[in-house]
Amino acid sequence: MSRWELLSFGEKAVKSALSEGVDQAEAFLYKGKLLSISLEKGEVKEAKSIIEKGIGVRVAIGKRIGFSYSTILEEGDVVAKKAVQNARASPSDEDFRSFPEPTEPRKVEGLFDKKIADLEIEDAVELIKDMVEASKVDKRIYSIGGGFFSTAGTVAVLNSLGVERAEELTQTYIYAYISARDGDDMSAGYEFNEGRHLSDIDPRWVGEEAANLAIRSLGAIRIETGEYDVIIDPVAMPSFIGFLVSSAANAENVQYGRSFLAGKLGQKISREEISIFDDGTIPGASASVSFDGEGVSTGRTPVIQNGFLKSYIHNSYTAGKEGSKSTGNASRSYDSLPSIDSHNVILEAKALEAKKDELLDVRKGVLFKQTGDRPNLANGEFSGLMSCAFLIEDGEITKGLKEASFGINLMDFLNKIDLVGDDIRQVGSTITPSCRVIGMRIAGK
Structure with a gap:
């Protein structure tokens, strides 16, 4: 048709x-x-x-x-x-x-x-x-x-x-x-x-x-509980960066007081080298569209810019409620009223860029590839199971890990990133490289 x-x-x-x-x-x-x-x-x-x-x-x-x-x-x-x-x-x-x-x-x-x-x-x-x-x-x-x-x-x-x-x-x-x-x-x-x-x-x-x-992953071991430098693979990043934009910076969640980002507009929430954008205009990208679920043209919205929380993502209802303009993030099907969702979530941190191999340059760390868990929207606490992870020893990926869990607050996560890789990949609506996070709590045996 x-x-x-x-x-x-x-x-x-x-x-x-x-x-x-x-x-x-x-x-x-x-x-x-x-x-x-x-x-x-x-x-x-x-x-x-x-x-x-x-x-x-x-x-x-x-x-x-x-x-x-x-x-x-x-x-x-x-x-x-x-x-x-x-x-x-x-x-x-x-x-x-x-x-x-x-x-x-x-x-x-x-x-x-x-x-x-x-x-x-x-x-x-x-x-x-x-x-x-x-x-x-x-x-x-x-x-x-x-x-x-x-x-x-x-x-x-x-x-x-x-x-x-x-x-x-x-x-x-x-x-x-x-x-x-x-x-x-x-x-x-x-x-x-x-x-x-x-x-x-x-x-x-x-x-x-x-x-x-x-x-x-065969022959996986249990890791000693402690703090490790953790390389988070792009496949796991939607649970961190994707959630941050689609849920925590979602204006509906903010206006109802459900999000830990409520009241933080204009505040510094990450290290200054980091910027995160919601962008629906990238040619050929999985989460790009010319207009949102209400017919509003999409754009590039700076959610975090140089470490500061600059914007929430809006549809026309939440924007009208606070006298601002829709960011073009209305999401819907024909059988539902408009809600809010992210487009392509982009992490930029040019001052922290390094080759993927450089991220692995740790004496003892963890490569975190996948999780099925999500952060707590109310306080940003994120604890869950690593469904796929590996031990890093002296810069080499050695053994798979089993029954390993992690814990970090999303605000701490944003401030503990010390390097980002050159392996940018789109996973769902998130387009990011790997990120190395210093001192992340990992629980094993």
Whole structure:
């Protein structure tokens, strides 16, 4: 479906809402194809291709907000009338100001790949097979799991104030979860690729890297509890830097007093060499979009600049609440009201840059690759399990670690970074290099 067809459905919905006497109306629409494959024990377990589509309508009657949605694009008038009914039944929200007005249009390049849009299940299965074959690096490989998914679709947003935006987007992701076994000793390795283009993923690299990680993790030991210099891999950085921007600097969390960054705007919170940006305008990046979930053009927002907390990330509601402008961080689907989320989170620390090998130059340290845990939003304390980590001795990565946990406050983390590597990688919405953190608490035996 073309952008113009999608916009025409939205225009009819907005007009229908206005005819019911609302003050403002907005429509959000999406239509696209989702292709997914799951892999279990080296075999394709499930493969499916689904068409996703829907329309959501939001209206304002004074300060009363109503919302409704449907998975049938042609039902825009029905959805609009239901949203109006919901608004009339809703209490006033005194913090509501307005839906967004038009912003200067900005087109971010490289967000659509026809090869992904044309991809069929058979093509994706071949990619998975390549990954499986490449993962057979050692006879100790015990089990091969993983998956693939891709999306290709069109999103459109328009409102009665003049916003009218539409864009085609693609995304792809492939991952491998490999188990290794040597007698009674078992370990696992995880690796992935993602991107806006099919050329962004390398199935053979993913399979081989996950398998090698599993093999290197065999014979893991328990580390002595203490403080160590820790090299945090880009794969683990979303739990630190990504969380900092998407959750702690999220204006909704700040305004409700849920975030430890509340009240700290303008304060120094990290060492001065560090700056962190939210940027939705990077060509071809996984979390780039030309406009957000409300049709506001994205930009580059300095969240931390030279160590100082400069900005929170906003949608139109939180921005209106404090008399500022949206940063273009509204996030939504057709079946939800706008929330707030980050785009590409960038860490810059040019004065601290070094070669990756230089980061390993410690007498005794830890390479921290993965965790499934998240910080405490209220106080910034971050403790959890290292799901993949290795001991560093005299600059060499030696043995895998098991049952190792870590603890650090995010504010301390920002001030204890002494070097950043040259291995910049996008992981989800986070684009960072490895970081070396001095004196991080690690618990083992």
